[in-house]
Amino acid sequence: MTNARALEVVIVEDEPHLAELHREYIEQNFHLRVAGIAGTLEQANALIRRYRPRLVLLDNTLPDGKGVDLIDSPLLKSTGCAVIFITAASDMQTCSHAMRSGAFDYLIKPVFFQRLHASLARFMLLEQTLRQATVVDQHALDRLFSLPASDAPSGPSTKGIEPTTLARITGFFTANPDAAWSVEQVVAYAGISKTTGRRYLEYCVETGLVSVEMLYGNIGHPRRLYRKIPG
Incomplete structure (x- = not known):
């Protein structure tokens, strides 16, 4: 491959x-x-x-x-x-x-x-099956359409997550637990780009540190705000 x-x-x-x-x-x-x-x-x-x-x-x-x-x-x-x-x-x-x-x-x-990872993994499995198999049996079809849990990621990927930057972001939420923060506010504090900041914020959501709130305005797309989950 x-x-x-x-x-x-x-x-x-x-x-x-x-x-x-x-x-x-x-x-x-x-x-x-x-x-x-x-x-x-x-x-x-x-x-x-x-x-x-x-x-x-x-x-x-x-x-x-x-x-x-x-x-x-x-x-x-x-x-x-x-x-x-x-x-x-x-x-x-x-x-x-x-x-x-x-x-x-x-x-x-x-x-x-x-x-998203699970969906893409199933797509890649489909492509591999179509490319390699001349005859598809029931086991192959079952595996293709249900994607066993062992094939799915066991937790959020740490690829691209650097410990020092992560600690800076988690420390920000720990120090400010009662407010909801925009990505612009978080990246300004952490001194990183928006693209990088969004990756870290999504990681924090997946690991249960913060939750996402959608702020709907009158014009344009809703804004995503991030808030520390109590505990």
Whole structure:
């Protein structure tokens, strides 16, 4: 697998910081290459037509339409690529539409990296099975569609997590346990970039140090705020 060409992925997400987080996580943890990031359906169609990727991470709410409609498009169907559908819409109608249309997986925002990891691991297993198997038995199918727990990560990945920086961030929350903090406030204190800060904050969420709160305003996307979990 390491000598083979990395499979190409297109990310369709109109929140640039989330798209970058997904790109960084995908390329660091899997033999995958993000061919492009699209913020609209129009851009998504152009990237899919150009690269014909094996996988699309697809957000639902986009400036020019719904991502779920892209799953039904002749262009996407013709590529034969898998779709991991990522959305804040938790209503059953959207979920069932995506699944009936052939979505490989369905993730609800905010997406935890451990859940994304499990989805990507199952996708890689599918690709390996399709590439190597001439006959698929029941055991192979069961393993493919249920992904045993032993194949899933046992805990949050520490890749890219540096102890000194982590201690600085955890110390910040420990010293300020009663307030909810934006990523901008945390990275200003820690002296790190936003991209790096988001990676550490998501790690803190997965390890149970902080929780995520969504602050909804009148305009634009909701802001993610982080608060120390008591204890």
